[in-house]
Amino acid sequence: MEQLVDTVTDTGFLIAVFAAISAAAVVFSVGASFLSGGTTVKQRIKRVALEREKMRAEEMARLRGNNAEQRSSMRQAMSRSYMRNVVEKFSLQKAFADEGTIEALARAGYRGQGPLTTYLFLRFATPIALFFVAFGYLSLTVFAGKPLYLNALYALMIGLVGAYLPVLVLKNKTLKRQASVRRAWPDTLDLMLLCVESGMSVENAFRRVAREIGAQSPELAEELTLTNAELAFLEDRTRAYDNLGKRTGLDNVKSVMTALIQADRYGTSVGQALRVMAEEGREQRMMEAEKKAASLPPKLTVPLIIFFLPVLFIVIISPAIIRIFANGGLGGG
Template sequence: MENLISTLTDTRFLVAVLAAVAAAAVVFTIGATFFSGNDTKKVRQRIRRVALEREKMRAEEMARLRGPQPESGPRTIRQQAGRDYMKNVVKRFSLEKAFVDAGTADALARAGYRGQAAMTTYLFARFVTPFVLFILAFAYLSLTVFADRPLWMNGIYALLVGLIGAYLPILMLKNKTQKRQQSIRRAWPDALDLMLLCVESGMSVEHAFKRVSRELAGQSPELAEELSLTTAELSFLEERSRAFDNLGRRTGLDVVRSVMTSLIQADRYGTSVGTSLRVMAEEGREQRMNDAEKKAASLPPKLTVPLIVFFLPVLFIVIISPAIIRVFQQNMSMG
């Protein structure tokens, strides 16, 4: 017993024990770092797999909605080189800092363009379009219209054309967004009615969205695409409210945002989804009727100018022409 106590109180023994504890702590810390790194790596791999699965589901759904397409071969070396050239130009001139803001990605998504490839193409178009239009305008003015004018004057005119062309990609993007939103707005009341029928028949919200996207593929492929993408997001996102909010943000329509807000509140507070959809469907039908009445009421003012310019002159000619012809005939007979 005395030997054990003396051993435990020995300075060299205590130093050895403390050194062993310190070494174990170092080994444990290093091992925990490796294990946490592996966990982080696994999480990143899982996120990457989810993103790839999302793009795959979206591609399959869009291929199904668009119907059979002619078979195309794999991506050629020229296409790959062209895409790489756009990336190099965007990266070299730092076009993302110059043209991209907080709403650029949302603006592209509202037009139906998603992903980094669409962003690269958009930035490349905004950068190249002014130079291309300047060269074309300068060559056209110098060789045809203003061939006798000085070159500096043609250069000024071409520069103005190039400055106007700088907004051409923005205008094209807005035009594409308006057409897409118009298609979604027209088909949205029908989509609400179909969703209401699906939910009241016992389907879940995911299956209702999927079924409605299939039914509306012919009427509005844009809305069918958005609903299919929302179905995919509902299947893997942790919060269902994010999928609903993403749908409202991608479409950019107030009618869609209001319905998605109702679904988020119903999912958060446990209220009936069918009741919310019924109320929103009734409002959608009333809104459609109001829009039709507004268009009908705006027809008379719109028809006034064409009526005065095109219809009334022809009517006057038809009415007055016989009298004028008879007067000329009488003058000729008297002469």
């Protein structure tokens, strides 16, 4: 018993025991990390993806502001089953849609299958609805005494014109959206240049600029947010840049995205590319301002002749006319 106690209390024995325990702990820790490494990486990737999706949803809700509920209800209305049934029953996608329809809807801010279904349904239903409305209105009011076939002919013409009404509405929406993006794009380039040169990554720069530019152009901020999400999820980053150029449909945006694609493909400086494009954007904006200023004189010529010159002549000639009539006319003494 005393020998066992001496052995246990021996310094060399205790050092050997603690060294063995430490070695076993190290081996166990390293082995556990190797065994659970794949699972941990997968869990981290999943958490990062969920976090990015949550941030994207919050950013989109913030950019849309008070219109979030309205747009949500519009999307629900777009995906109604009866519209989809009508589109599938009459094969409207083959009749009214082509390769550029989805891109045209995306340029107007409508993405997904719901807006496409609604657009095709409106292309089909609008002329029919206008025909019946115009026929009833003409038959009961304007052309009440005319034959029904004549009213039907007029209503048919109105219905044919109404077939292009959804196209005009979509084009108007696209032009307004592109005008908003075009106005805010030079400032966006300057902000992106500052973010990239300060050390931010392209993804963080897109997210930061989208947050800052939202007050000036919510449409552009939404597009930048979508691009940031695509940069995070798509395997090919060039697709995200190319999609932004297609969604906006603007040459300025496409040229910048082409420069970013080349910088990402060949490993050149993103900051240098953005600096060059930002300078070109400022020069182009200055040229547009000078062009508008140069076009003012021709535009002001007609208003000056119609409104300004007659008043000027009256002011100049009226004292002489008043004095002539006060003296009894031209022949008065």
